[in-house]
Amino acid sequence: MVGEHLAMRNSTFFRSVNLIAMSIGMLPIHLMRRLANGDTEEATDHPLYPVLKRKPNDYQTALEFKSQMQTAALLDGNAYALVVRGFRGRIISLIPLKRGTITPLLSDTYELSFRYNPVGGGSRILPASDVFHFRSMVTLDGLRGISLLDVAAQAIGIAVQAEHAAGRLFKQGVMAGGALETAGSLSDTAYARLRESLEERYASAENAQKYMILEEGLKANALTSDPDKTQHLETRQRQSEELLRFTGVPRPLAMLDDTTWGTGTEVLGQFFVTYCLLGWFVAWEQAVERCMTGNEPDTLYAKFNDGALLRGSLKDQADFFAKALGNTNPWMTQNEVRGNFDLNRAKGGEELPIGGKAAAPAPANPEVTPVPPKEPAK
Structure with missing residues (x-):
């Protein structure tokens, strides 16, 4: 039987689950609002905004809540949280429910509800609006x-059994590097002297590569490696690769390969976001919209800032934003660029550059027209 405790003791599986949960947990979820003119803005005035971004409940941070929910979704396929409402039905808290206590139900009229079986006993039906x-x-x-x-x-x-086999090999297997043989027999004095020299003069790393002095016709024969033992490493490597196929984590990010730190690592990170995390981002966003937007499903939506993970090097970013600002047809303002780096807005940075030049900053007091200085009298 393969349970969660046994699975999480496997280093490859633990690394994969931890990497995905950590990546999801550290990125904030922004509650966004669609405006009538087609623009969007952060719905900072909505009561759900701080619940998603900062404080889902009284005992967890946003990172801890999202990491727990993501881990449960990976291990069980499902994660549930109780939606706590306050004045006028506003969501004020999200409390993760214990795994294995919730069962989704779909009626004949396709109405969703959930059966909740607390650990202490009893059972009750929760409406879909009370469960995330x-x-x-x-x-x-x-x-x-x-x-x-x-x-x-x-x-x-199979990976667990390979680990056990390796453990038995190191615990019970013969690790001798060679054997000493003689055509005759050793005297008790020679045997005791040989054993003492092996233990005291040739053991440990300090005595590596020293030559032994053999007596009474002894010959040293090195033992060859057992092919069955060397296959343990191949088996464990292959099972690690098999587990990664289930999780979608690239081999180097699971620390199975050495990689050059540089542009290769950046591309690898982008691959991880695009082909592993992006699907989870969309799943989170649509789950929030499905369960918690209430009467405003057409105007409110959740959004991960995955662009923070997809950024390249500083040089790549500088080249991109220079083109966005300095092109003959610019598509970004100064404040939009500054927002990508969490910088405060600059005065006069709301207008698009004209002809590849930055927009001139607005005067300190637009109502007062500056008067040119008078020329001195001759």
């Missing part, structure tokens, strides 16, 4: 996501 349900993107019934522990159970089990 975040699930895996792969589902067979449209209600429950597929558990990673279920689909990867065989790969995890």
Whole structure:
């Protein structure tokens, strides 16, 4: 039986789950609002905004909440949180529900509800508006996501058995590097002297590469490596690769390969975001819209700032923003560029540059027209 405790003891599986959960947890979710003129803005005045971005409940930070929910969605396929409402039904808190206590139900009229079975006993039905349900993107019934522990159970089990085999090899296997043989027999004195010299004069790293003095016709024979033992490493390597296929984490990010620190690492990070995290970003955003936007589903939506993970080097960013500001047809303002680096807005930075030149800053007091100085009298 492959359970979560056994699976999380595998270094490759733990690294993959931890990397995805950590990446999701550290990025903030912004609650956005669509305006009538087609623009968008952060809905900072909405009560759900601080719940998603800063404080989901009284005992967790936003990072801890999202990491816990993401881990549950990976292991079980589903993560549930109780939606706590305050005055006028406003959402004031999200409390993660214990795993295995919630079951989604779909009635004959296609109305969604949830059966809640607390640990202390009892059972009650919760309406869909009281439960935030975040699930895996792969589902067979449209209600429950597929558990990673279920689909990867065989790969995890083989990896665990390979670990156990390696442990037995180091615990019970013969690790001798060679043997001493003689055509005759050793005297008790020669045997005791040989054993003492092996233990005291030739053991440990300090005595590496020293030559031994053999007596009474002894010959040293090195033992060759057992092919079955060397295959343990190949088996463990192969199972690590198999687990990564289930999670979508690239090999170097699971620390299976050495990689050059530089542009290759940047491309690798972009690959990880695009082909592993991006699907989870969309799943989070649409789960928030489905469960918590209430009467404003057409105007409110959630958004991850995945651009922070997709940024290249400082040189690449400088080249991109220089083109965005300095092109003959610029498409970004100074304040939009500054916003990408969490910098405060600059005065006069709301206008698009004209003809590749930055917009002139507005005067300190636009109502007062500056008077040119008078020429001195001759």
